[in-house]
Amino acid sequence: MTYKVGYIIGSLSSDSINRTLMQALMQVAPDDLEFSEIRIDNLPLYNRDLDSDYPPEATALKESIADSQAVLFVTPEYNRSIPGALANAIDWASRPYGKNSFDHVPAGVIGASPGGIGTAVGQQTLRGILSYCNARQMTAPEAYIQFDPDAYGENGEVKDPELQKILTDFMQEFRDHVARVLTVLPRD
Ligand code: FNR
Numbered sequence: 001m002t003y004k005v006g007y008i009i010g011s012l013s014s015d016s017i018n019r020t021l022m023q024a025l026m027q028v029a030p031d032d033l034e035f036s037e038i039r040i041d042n043l044p045l046y047n048r049d050l051d052s053d054y055p056p057e058a059t060a061l062k063e064s065i066a067d068s069q070a071v072l073f074v075t076p077e078y079n080r081s082i083p084g085a086l087a088n089a090i091d092w093a094s095r096p097y098g099k100n101s102f103d104h105v106p107a108g109v110i111g112a113s114p115g116g117i118g119t120a121v122g123q124q125t126l127r128g129i130l131s132y133c134n135a136r137q138m139t140a141p142e143a144y145i146q147f148d149p150d151a152y153g154e155n156g157e158v159k160d161p162e163l164q165k166i167l168t169d170f171m172q173e174f175r176d177h178v179a180r181v182l183t184v185l186p187r188d
Contacts, residue, residue, distance in 0.1 A: 003178050006038040006068030010075025010086040010111070017147045021112045022074045023156025028164060029171040033178075038064040038071065040089035051096040058092040062101045065093055069187045070106040070178040071135070077113055077122025082129070094133050102133035106181040108174045110143045118144030136185065138177040143170045 011018045026035050042057045054062075065071060075086055093101040109126050111119030123144065130137055143166060151160035158164040 002032045002034045003175065003182070004067065004069045005033050005035050005072055005178070006064055006070070007035055007072040007074060008038045008040055008086065008089065010040075010073065010083045012041045012083075012085050016076075017112050017114070017149075018074045018076050020152050020156050021110070021145060021147070022072075024152055024158050024163075025072075025074070025110070025167055025171055027155075027157055028168040030175045033171070033175055036064070036068070038068065040085055043085075043089055043092055046088050046091035046095070048095065054092075054096075061089060061092055062099075065101040065105065068105075069182060070108070070174075071102070072108045072110070072174065073126060073130075075109075075111045075119065075122065075126065077111060077119040080121040081125045082122050086126075087129075090129055090133065100133055102130065102135040104181075104185045105135050105187070106138075106178045106185075107135040108138045108170075108177070110145065110170060112145040112147040114147050116146055118146045120144045136181045138174055141170055141173055143167070 007022055009016060009019050009022060038061065043061065044055055044057065076083060107130055109123050111123055113119045127137060151158060151163050153159055158167060
């Protein structure tokens, strides 16, 4: 049995440190997790006038979430909150009213920043949003990653043993969380 994990990178940057973090997470993840990216970079700004006629990019976003058995958010903190691009994607996915794509979806949150608190404040904001959206979040462990470029190889392999352990434990716990949630709330 494998679990299909859709991941959302909260940054649109071509050299995103959060994308590097995601590469590292995939390298240390248990073998029974299968990853695919859920795109957010092509979305127009959410407008509820379009609720009855979603643009194709927003429909594709909702379909990608529906095709995933869990969603992992890997995001920067912007101004002690979440990036606008991520908030916009969540708005699209949570609507139209009654068709919230995150309802009962197993979810995880992690992020990296050059700063010492490693996206801690942004993650709390995201957790509040995901609670409202009724996602089934992994609440622990939390992981606030202060990004050190020397800790990662070219393809995201983790060179620092301490970081390797943190990320490996995080992904093992995430896998167990997903498995537990899907036992009672299956998503086929
Ligand atoms: C930031 N950055 C930032 N860092 C942080 O730790 N807390 C913050 O509140 C913010 N705020 C913020 C706002 C905006 C608009 C930008 C562009 C940047 C710095 C941020 O952590 C840094 O640019 C990371 O490299 C962003 O992650 P990605 O895009 O590299 O994944």
